[in-house]
Amino acid sequence: MKSRSSSQTVLTSPIPWLDAASEEGLHVVAMYDSDFLRLIISGHRVRGVILPDTIHRSASDVLVDAVSRYVEQGGSLLLVGDVGVLNQKNVYPRGRSRFSRLAGIEYGFYDELRDKAVAWGEVWGRRIRLAHHSS
Secondary structure, eight states: OBOOOTTOOOOOOSHHHHHHHHHTTOOOOOOBHHHHHHHHHTTOOOOOEEEETTTOSBOOHHHHHHHHHHHHTTOOEEEETTTTOBOTTSOOOSSBOTTHHHHTSOOBOHHHHGGGSSOOOOOOSOHHHHHHHHO
8 A cells, every 4th residue: 555645755666566466466456545444444345455664664543543453354464564663744653563463573662772673783504504595
């Protein structure tokens, strides 16, 4: 899904996601948040939802609640990366990610961890094993 929000300064194209799905024989349609909300409210069945952070780093509380209800009612969801970590004002909400419950793990905590939210360090392992997993 894509956001029409004026607070979102860059809208990354969904084309790579659509191309990848097509290569796998999947029919995927890009839609705006408002289209998804309209479909869900009107009772239409949506087979699955992909929320990539490259397109949807920010999400309104309304969208987060609608996606949560969609999943609770049996919908399929693929959360990718840091999707929805910012609210509609492009601010990190306090505490865990609003999608933590759906992901089954508490993550985020950007307001608490700040620059320690992402850690860089050495990777240990046998070179042959690491090379195999990176390809």
